[in-house]
Amino acid sequence: MQPSLSPDFSFLQKAEAAGPFNAAECFQCRKCTNGCPASFEMDLFPDQVIRLAILGQKEEVLRSRTIWICASCETCSTRCPNGVRIAELMDYFKEMSIRTGVSPAQPHVASLHQTFLGNVRLTGRVFEGGLLPAWWLKSGQLGSKIRSGGIRNEMKMALKLFRKGRLATTPKTIKGKAEVGAILRSS
């Protein structure tokens, strides 16, 4: 029996309205995939994500590891002969998966982004010293880091940074933090 698939073109139409990402221009040359430095950890290759997006396979795309593994290095978008903004489309899918409550296939990657923005919202700038501990807590890694001893590596690095005068110990709050908070809330 032939496998069947019912395309849903509204998925891409909606994405293109938010973009445009020019995904429909893709002619599957795989230049994106061949140049991708992170493809070794992907479950779908970038060209497959584009193809599935064109066919409206929302679940497969949003539940993929690939959208979170993408490091946004922009090699694919730069080299695409048809001007498909592949890396930007990956970002669009990341945001969509968060907004529609799809649990990310790489939860630690997603929670690091969320922790980062929460950190910026508090003071207007990132306070590096607070970022990692907050993320360990948010992502539930603190316990396992302590049990596995992995925390020792982190502490060693932090201490070394501190000794070299490279670890800020207090956050810097800007005057416009409410403005920054409004940008992060309203969007």
Added chain:
Amino acid sequence: MKVTYYPGCSLEGTARDYADSIEGVCESFGIELQEIPDWNCCGSTAAHSINHTASIDLPGRNLKLAGQLNNADLLVPCPLCFNRLKAAAHELQEGNGHGFQTKLPPDLPKIWDLANFFATGEMLQKLSSGLKKPLEGLKLVSYYGCMSSRPPKVTGADDFENPQSLDKIVKALGGQPIDWPYKTDCCGASLMISRTDMGFKMVGKILEMARRVGAQGVVVSCQMCQSNLDMYQERIEAETGKFFGLPIMYFTELIGLACGLPGAPNWLSRHFVDPIPLLRKNRLI
């Protein structure tokens, strides 16, 4: 010469060494850095990954504030901040501006990636004529990473597959730039934190190639690349059983060293892989 300056968050913390070297070098070349008043975080990878609107409005606020200073140039040392400021300017000027809070002032300063600013003909000439201790015999690969080049529609780079700014600077300082294929390969950026295993593989590949082409050190302009290649190098060596021993130095530190600025040895002493033995061997310190 007065310029507007956007240091970005990490230059207040883990990249304090980079910040100090930039301030020292600019002072010695008569470049007065005026920080954007009350600047905020550009949103970084986090915003453009999961909050597109904020990824434009956060840097947009900085561009708006930059309009309060009357300078023609805006210098940005962090390539990701540079990229996000350029992306915001691009989106707000070329796009329909729909859905964003930011209203940009009509005249924006020219947004510079710091390495490109120092690689103009005029600046290279100044570097050459300020030389006190040429970096003779120092074999260096330039590692540019992603964000000062890509995507070229946003960054405006025309040599995005084979950038030259750092190579030109090394050459002007009397060093020996080595051509190599991984100039713009990705270091993994924040994946080094959230997927350390991936970060190790991506950085390991870059360090291995630098070694293979005979580099004694790596010159960088990105503090994210610097920390990924430097802070984790020893752990990657332990995990892979390969030895790299490659100091990862900012181009501004090398300018300071070659131009005999008093702060330079101190800036260079704040990395994880210590560059001092190599510089001693080459009689530069």
